[in-house]
Amino acid sequence: FPERLLVYHAGTGRTVFLGALKVTTIFIATFFCAVLGPTYFYAENEPPWVSITVILSGIIPMISVIYITSPFVTYIHLRLPPFVRNSHELLKRFTKTLPRDAQIDITTMNVLGKPRVARMKIQDLAAAHERFGLVNYERDTRAIDGKRRWWMGRAVRQFGVHGGKGSVVGGEAWKDIQAAIAKRAEKGVRVNTSP
Template identity: 50%
Template sequence: MNIHLRLVGVLPRCHGAVQIQGRIAMSPVAASFGAIRGFDTFRLSTTTSPATRQRSGIRWQPAIGEQPGLSLRRAASSSTAKSSLSSNSAPSGKTIPGTKSETSASPTLARAPRLAFPEHLVIYHAGTGKTTFLACLKLTTIFVFVFFGLIVTPSYLAAREPVQKTAAVALCAVVPFIYVAYTTTPFVTAIHLSLPPFARTSAEMLKRFVANVPPTTRLDIQSMSLIGKPRTSSTTVADLRPSNKRFGMVNYERDTKALNKGRKWWRFRAVGKFNVQKGNEGNVKTGWVWQEISKSIAKKAEKKP
């Protein structure tokens, strides 16, 4: 058996006073769970006292099929959790200004697409073992220089030792220091490539980008200073050119005259000579990118007169 109720008046708990007149049909079982057919679910004011309902203008008129003793209090209390779709709509089907229809899906946070590669891609790495050994060698050379140059040599001079012995001790301090500084300064520990957003989406897009890499693509070349501190030199693909200096220890170079003009006198000079050893690109999965870039640099150098 269904219960038919006629609702006449205004609905004060909606967003604005809306004139509503209609019929609600619900079964006793559905009423116990707060399910109402016809007008879906209202924010019913039947949970309030009769005097309050009378002041609000709500009047319930039983029509047919009323079941004696059935209370609407339980149905009204459960229906307050949801807003009525009909109460937010005008008779013509248009949404009343200032109201929000519940049928519209709640906005969900748009997830950013996952990128296959980072913005700064490692395309070359000399290896952790080589890098650690070189840093320890630099520090050891500094200690040797301090010991023989600032402690042993002055003591030989104070003792008035022969000049040959004093000169030999001084050379023990200077020669290792100069040799290590000369041979290890160009050593490159890592190279990072700056990728545009489209080249980071997949491996196929990365291959297309590397096949025709723009000359303005930035490369961050990392080396080590005299004390073993990492140094990053930002350059472009167009600025690099092949070289063969320092007995083959320098295979790439760039022009640093403009950079050194703007530096203070007490700062280190910009690194312009690099030693990128072949085979070390195999230490990273994307080492093939550096191979393609190095080929592109060599081809551009051949075209130049």
């Protein structure tokens, strides 16, 4: 097995559709704000409020799409230690009893649809129900954001893992990770030690 083992994939069709939707709404908002808005503003037979309405009709869909799709998770990779990479049986045992320092890489999409990877320990994730159910996992990023430079932007805090499938060991690896997160939530244990 590779060092970064794919344990969850949201699906190529869904990922491509959401990436295209994000870029399309940005182009539409740009067209409405740069072309149509000024055209209606300088038109002699149109009142000024029409141009504001036109600009808002381009901006509101873009903001809605960005808000809805920002937590969407495309991939989750489990980082495997060297001793686990040689055997299915060892992999099953490893995922059933995940150590405290087990790490995952969660890939989301930025505003333009470009992949954005967040590496964290599994213990840093907690179950959540935010943004009308679009977010089902979150992590505390205050310590990470405090160390980041201002131009790097904030660390990804919310994740939406919906549908998709686990591709390793019949999907068992991702189910085991979900079970470990749920078990930690039941105990009320949540430690943030991410760098």
